[in-house]
Amino acid sequence: MSVEVLESGFDPWAKLAGYHGGGEGREKSGATAVFVGTMRDFNEGDEVHGMLLEHYPGMTERHLEKISVEARGRWELDDSLIVHRVGELQPGDPIVLVAVWSAHRKAAFEACRWLMEELKSRAPFWKKEQLSDGSRWVEHNTEG
Amino acid sequence: MHVQVRFFASLREKAGFAERRLEVPAGTTVAEVWAQALPGEPLPDNVLAARNMEYVALDSPVQEGDEVAFFPPVTGGER
Numbered sequence: 001m002s003v004e005v006l007e008s009g010f011d012p013w014a015k016l017a018g019y020h021g022g023g024e025g026r027e028k029s030g031a032t033a034v035f036v037g038t039m040r041d042f043n044e045g046d047e048v049h050g051m052l053l054e055h056y057p058g059m060t061e062r063h064l065e066k067i068s069v070e071a072r073g074r075w076e077l078d079d080s081l082i083v084h085r086v087g088e089l090q091p092g093d094p095i096v097l098v099a100v101w102s103a104h105r106k107a108a109f110e111a112c113r114w115l116m117e118e119l120k121s122r123a124p125f126w127k128k129e130q131l132s133d134g135s136r137w138v139e140h141n142t143e144g
Numbered sequence: 145m146h147v148q149v150r151f152f153a154s155l156r157e158k159a160g161f162a163e164r165r166l167e168v169p170a171g172t173t174v175a176e177v178w179a180q181a182l183p184g185e186p187l188p189d190n191v192l193a194a195r196n197m198e199y200v201a202l203d204s205p206v207q208e209g210d211e212v213a214f215f216p217p218v219t220g221g222e223r
Contacts, residue, residue: 054153056213059197120218122199126153127219137154138219139190 001072003064004083005055012036012083012097019081019099029078029101033112041091043129043138050130051089060084060124067118071100074114075107082115084125145170145208149181152215155191158182168206175202177212190217 002019016034020026041048068080083097098115102108127138150163159182166180174193178185193200194213206212 056150056152056194056197056215059194059213062197122218124152124194124215124218126216128153137216139154139216 001065001068001079002081003061003068005057005061005064006083006085007087009093010083010085010097012094015083015097016081016099020079026078026101028103031102031105031108033100033102033105033108035096035098035112035116036094037096037116039089039091039093039095046129046131048091048129048131050091052128052130052135053086053089053095054126054128055084055086056124063123064119067115067123070118071111071115075102075111077102077107077111080111080115082119084119084123086125145172147172147177147206147209148211149177150211150213152213154216155188155214158185172206173203174200174206174212177206178202178214188216191215192217 039051064082064084068082071077071080078101081097081099085093085095089095096119098112100108100112100115102111128135129138146165146167148163149166151159151161156162164181166177168177168180174195175187178187187202192215193202195204195206196211
């Protein structure tokens with residue numbers, strides 16, 4: 001189980017390949033579910049040129065660890081990995097990687113989705129979008 | 145007693161500072177820490193608070209040495 005908050009850019013696929021030696025020791029895990037979130041260049045009808053992602057050092061990591069532990073209580077998981085960016089981002093930059101290993105796909109898919117939703121709704125991250133005519137804090141999540 | 149108050153994101157910009165050490169009377173609640181840190185500034189409806197990096201209710205009491213943080217709703221993005 002691993003949680004990482006990064007100040008600079010990362011390649012989610014390289015992270016995944018490098019985590020615990022990639023496929024090594026994963027013979028029990030018949031299922032790997034992976035989610036990668038990247039920065040969009042639009043939001044609420046506006047073109048977004050960049051984003052500043054702020055977090056609460058200490059609390060953010062603690063929260064991500066807490067939901068990782070909770071996921072292992074809800075599903076039979078072999079392992080999980082969460083990597084999240086903070087700082088200055090450009091459209092197309094990877095923001096988040098969530099990977100879950102389990103014996104079977106149902107647990108892997110469900111836990112991966114659940115971790116993402118928990119992360120989005122409760123983990124302390126705040127976005128400030130850079131628009132053509134200034135910047136704005138994003139202060140709500142919309143259904144979708 | 146003393147607490148460390150911290151603000152994040154838009155609330156930090158509104159407060160004009162990121163953190164400050166405050167002297168507060170015994171029995172002070174989280175909401176009262178806000179009022180003392182930002183006199184005259186109403187507590188926003190959607191504000192979230194943490195005490196020692198755990199989410200906490202606004203009416204819960206604080207203790208000596210606590211770190212009390214206020215922040216706007218978190219924004220991980222659309223579903």
